[in-house]
Amino acid sequence: xxxxxxxxxxxxxxxxxxxxxxxxxxxxxxxxxxxxxxxxxxxxxxxxxxxxxxxxxxxxxxxxxxxxxxxxxxxxxxxxxxxxxxxxxxxxxxxxxxxxxxxxxxxxxxxxxxxxxxxxxxxxxxxxxxxxxxxxxxxxxxxxxxxxxxxxxxxxxxxxxxxxxxxxxxxxxxxxxxxxxxxxxxxxxxxxxxxxxxxxxxxxxxxxxxxxxxxxxxxxxxxxxxxxxxxxxxxxxxxxxxx
Amino acid sequence: xxxxxxxxxxxxxxxxxxxxxxxxxxxxxxxxxxxxxxxxxxxxxxxxxxxxxxxxxxxxxxxxxxxxxxxxxxxxxxxxxxxxxxxxxxxxxxxxxxxxxxxxxxxxxxxxxxxxxxxxxxxxxxxxxxxxxxxxxxxxxxxxxxxxxxxxxxxxxxxxxxxxxxxxxxxxxxxxxxxxxxxxxxxxxxxxxxxxxxxxxxxxxxxxxxxxxxxxxxxxxxxxxxxxxxxxxxxxxxxxxxxxxxxxxxxxxxxxxxxxxxxxxxxxxxxxxxxxxxxxxxxxxxxxxxxxxxxxxxxxxxxxxxxxxxxxxxxxxxxxxxxxxxxxxxxxxxxxxxxxxxxxxxxxxxxxxxxxxxxxxxxxxxxxxxxxxxxxxxxxxxxxxxxxxxxxxxxxxxxxxxxxxxxxxxxxxxxxxxxxxxxxxxxxxxxxxxxxxxxxxxxxxxxxxxxxxxxxxxxxxxxxxxxxxxxxxxxxxxxxxxxxxxxxxxxxxxxxxxxxxxxxxxxxxxxxxxxxxxxxxxxxxxxxxxxxxxxxxxxxxxxxxxxxxxxxxxxxxxxxxxxxxxxxxxxxxxxxxxxxxxxxxxxxxxxxxxxxxxxxxxxxxxxxxxxxxxxxxxxxxxxxxxxxxxxxxxxxxxxxxxxxxxxxxxxxxxxxxxxxxxxxxxxxxxxxxxxxxxxxxxxxxxxxxxxxxxxxxxxxxxxxxxxxxxxxxxxxxxxxxxxxxxxxxx
Ligand code: SF4
Ligand code: SF4
Ligand code: SF4
Numbered sequence: 001x002x003x004x005x006x007x008x009x010x011x012x013x014x015x016x017x018x019x020x021x022x023x024x025x026x027x028x029x030x031x032x033x034x035x036x037x038x039x040x041x042x043x044x045x046x047x048x049x050x051x052x053x054x055x056x057x058x059x060x061x062x063x064x065x066x067x068x069x070x071x072x073x074x075x076x077x078x079x080x081x082x083x084x085x086x087x088x089x090x091x092x093x094x095x096x097x098x099x100x101x102x103x104x105x106x107x108x109x110x111x112x113x114x115x116x117x118x119x120x121x122x123x124x125x126x127x128x129x130x131x132x133x134x135x136x137x138x139x140x141x142x143x144x145x146x147x148x149x150x151x152x153x154x155x156x157x158x159x160x161x162x163x164x165x166x167x168x169x170x171x172x173x174x175x176x177x178x179x180x181x182x183x184x185x186x187x188x189x190x191x192x193x194x195x196x197x198x199x200x201x202x203x204x205x206x207x208x209x210x211x212x213x214x215x216x217x218x219x220x221x222x223x224x225x226x227x228x229x230x231x232x233x234x235x236x237x238x239x240x241x242x243x
Numbered sequence: 244x245x246x247x248x249x250x251x252x253x254x255x256x257x258x259x260x261x262x263x264x265x266x267x268x269x270x271x272x273x274x275x276x277x278x279x280x281x282x283x284x285x286x287x288x289x290x291x292x293x294x295x296x297x298x299x300x301x302x303x304x305x306x307x308x309x310x311x312x313x314x315x316x317x318x319x320x321x322x323x324x325x326x327x328x329x330x331x332x333x334x335x336x337x338x339x340x341x342x343x344x345x346x347x348x349x350x351x352x353x354x355x356x357x358x359x360x361x362x363x364x365x366x367x368x369x370x371x372x373x374x375x376x377x378x379x380x381x382x383x384x385x386x387x388x389x390x391x392x393x394x395x396x397x398x399x400x401x402x403x404x405x406x407x408x409x410x411x412x413x414x415x416x417x418x419x420x421x422x423x424x425x426x427x428x429x430x431x432x433x434x435x436x437x438x439x440x441x442x443x444x445x446x447x448x449x450x451x452x453x454x455x456x457x458x459x460x461x462x463x464x465x466x467x468x469x470x471x472x473x474x475x476x477x478x479x480x481x482x483x484x485x486x487x488x489x490x491x492x493x494x495x496x497x498x499x500x501x502x503x504x505x506x507x508x509x510x511x512x513x514x515x516x517x518x519x520x521x522x523x524x525x526x527x528x529x530x531x532x533x534x535x536x537x538x539x540x541x542x543x544x545x546x547x548x549x550x551x552x553x554x555x556x557x558x559x560x561x562x563x564x565x566x567x568x569x570x571x572x573x574x575x576x577x578x579x580x581x582x583x584x585x586x587x588x589x590x591x592x593x594x595x596x597x598x599x600x601x602x603x604x605x606x607x608x609x610x611x612x613x614x615x616x617x618x619x620x621x622x623x624x625x626x627x628x629x630x631x632x633x634x635x636x637x638x639x640x641x642x643x644x645x646x647x648x649x650x651x652x653x654x655x656x657x658x659x660x661x662x663x664x665x666x667x668x669x670x671x672x673x674x675x676x677x678x679x680x681x682x683x684x685x686x687x688x689x690x691x692x693x694x695x696x697x698x699x700x701x702x703x704x705x706x707x708x709x710x711x712x713x714x715x716x717x718x719x720x721x722x723x724x725x726x727x728x729x730x731x732x733x734x735x736x737x738x739x740x741x742x743x744x745x746x747x748x749x750x751x752x753x754x755x756x757x758x759x760x761x762x763x764x765x766x767x768x769x770x771x772x773x774x775x776x777x778x779x780x781x782x783x784x785x786x787x788x789x790x791x792x793x794x795x796x797x798x799x800x801x802x803x804x805x806x807x808x809x810x811x812x813x814x815x816x817x818x819x820x821x822x823x824x825x826x827x828x829x830x831x832x833x834x835x836x837x838x839x840x841x842x843x844x845x846x847x848x849x850x851x852x853x854x855x856x857x858x859x860x861x862x863x864x865x866x867x868x869x870x871x872x873x874x875x876x877x878x879x880x881x882x883x884x885x886x887x888x889x890x891x892x893x894x895x896x897x898x899x900x901x902x903x904x905x906x907x908x909x910x911x912x913x914x915x916x917x918x919x920x921x922x923x924x925x926x927x928x929x930x931x932x933x934x935x936x937x938x939x940x941x942x943x944x945x946x947x948x949x950x951x952x953x954x955x956x957x958x959x960x961x962x963x964x965x966x967x968x969x970x971x972x973x
Contacts, residue, residue, distance in 0.1 A: 135321060
């Protein structure tokens, strides 16, 4: 069994966004959305003593993915390599998982109307290639591999060089995207973009538990279209409720 | 498929259109395109900027669906930047020029009718003949940019005009090439051979690597940093590079020469130079030592506003890391009009550290063989160049020319009238400062021709517009890069047929040559024949290069790779000239000297500008994927300046320069990361071509605010950081 992981070295990353564009080109992600985002933290300090860091975010393929549980259709699941995946044939585009993700890694693809996100380029891995963002990274700042393999480069970077996870005491779901960097930069990244507590765990969880079997039943009865309409309705209702 | 069609274009009936295996084995499409259709990958060369990385274009059913880096290319080794990855966006840009266009109505109205290629080329050839008969061939000026322009360059020389000038000289790296040539006997070329990956210390002076992205340069930069190189970033702005730096020196703009002189002062006073190297290779050390004695860090502190202690500390760091110190020579260096002297100062610093030709410093080009055609003699122009290269600008490099010199000549008719411009692959209204003068000069012309892919701003003023095929649809002359550790030859070849009525530059130039009876200057029928001839002495065949995209040769990048007799310098003395006799001879400073920059009037701030990683100058703003990442620029203002101006983050303001020229509205970015004596814009936005539907009017054009230039008397380079802005009163 593999446990795939990504390491981004923020000392090398220059925030060039080659990864973002390569990923979007590879997976035909419509402009305006992306599976991986590059940001630069706000400046800390005051002139001329300043600190900031680029950071690259994507789905973290978490060990305990909070997006799986709220998925009413069972489309979101964790595969044998630890990769969190979306079966787009089953996804109904309700977006519960989008709300649940602490890393804002998911979005509704406006072309497919299904949820979309990074899957570590699963099809490329299966062809023996590295993910598209790793292949193109101008700074050679991204590393991909299997943590189960103690000789892999990512194992070395994680277990020997201490690449860090972006988690906090309140949100610790075991992300498999790691970062290397100057400690002050990593701290700044984490404080600028802390993982957000999953939104659906309270009210949402209740909805989910209540409705999941219903939806499955409906999908089973090939009333998928109605189910989608039903859920779209519900989701809107939920949004209103929250505001 | 496409490859075969391309190779066979004229030899359709010929013997040898052999099927060519694609470089990479066909792959299965990832989902998101179209199921499991098979695609073929064509190796070619990127032109989203001028760096020329190797790409593999995936072609499915004759359509390019994706470009990726070519892993076998010696330069980028499989990597592409954001723009390179967005290449299909240019190919499929719905706003592309689709047919030749002939002006109807007044010039400047921008009204055209589509015409056939025959009509367009007959018209142009007819006009060129008439101009040659009535005003002499010198009355036609050519403004090229990029590889593809070379066929036109041949055509223009054959036609008989010496007047050709690229903005890459007088608006970019000209003074650098000249300053380094004066010192080392050779310029840097492109890509600039800075050994960033082996450096122990990198010195960036205004270079904002990271925001300024060229794939392989970023790879080398990041690799060097990861290996522990220290970094000094001299920049009035807290750039991405500054955020990685061990020393950020927020210098007062325009005072870099003072800092460089003070560094030399410390290196010499504290005996930190590479003495052995200087003794072997350099001349003029004593004169230099005398010259810089008075330029102490304390003297420089008062000018640069960098504390003397920091100047000493950074100089010592250089002394410690020598010779593996990469003083990046910069690329766009036309800032204050004393740019050749600033380049000289950087070259001298490099020499003092023993870094030229040394690992971790600046590496050396290795000549590689190339073939050429036996062309007829080019006609000798009766009148000399009109741009002042070699005369008014004594050190300008004639092959590159002085664009602004040609514009001056067009406006004044001096030394003789210029009647026509042919502009290839560039948007002069964004690439050359003082755009109002450019427009005025166009008004003096009988003929204005634009060859381009997109309807850039200046087509509005054109009489004839010729739609060129994009880089993914055409063959260009091979790229021959000697200034690489592994020098290489690479090719750009079509991955698909040209869309619409667009045509490759080689075809346009050749068809014009036919009509001008200059065919003898194009003694080949197909691009493959052209390529074959150039490759002849290399031992590689055209077919092999087309399959692989690039072929590399062994390099000798360091002095130590060469026999002692080959370690010479192409200067008058054969040595590195710290003191320049050549400059003394023409009455210029033989040793660099600090001259204070022009100061802003009260209430105005210096306008500085730079690049963003997802855009290439003003060329990429209409690209869907890149526009989605950055659709407009922002004006960076220091917190205190924003307070004084009474503006807040995100607010849209209009900038106004001293001459009263106003920008289009631009968003304010309030930041601690810039000095309070300047304002910063990313270049290339605020474009005024309505035909570019995405790019139109987004953000502010820095170039439109450049009403002034400070011209470098040695090279003609236009110093552009002499413009001042404030928020326009509503
Ligand atoms: S691993 Fe693949 S899907 Fe994920 S961000 Fe990188 S390119 Fe995109
Ligand atoms: S491609 Fe590499 S260097 Fe560029 S933003 Fe992505 S991770 Fe950073
Ligand atoms: S640096 Fe980017 S745009 Fe320029 S040639 Fe390379 S990939 Fe293309």
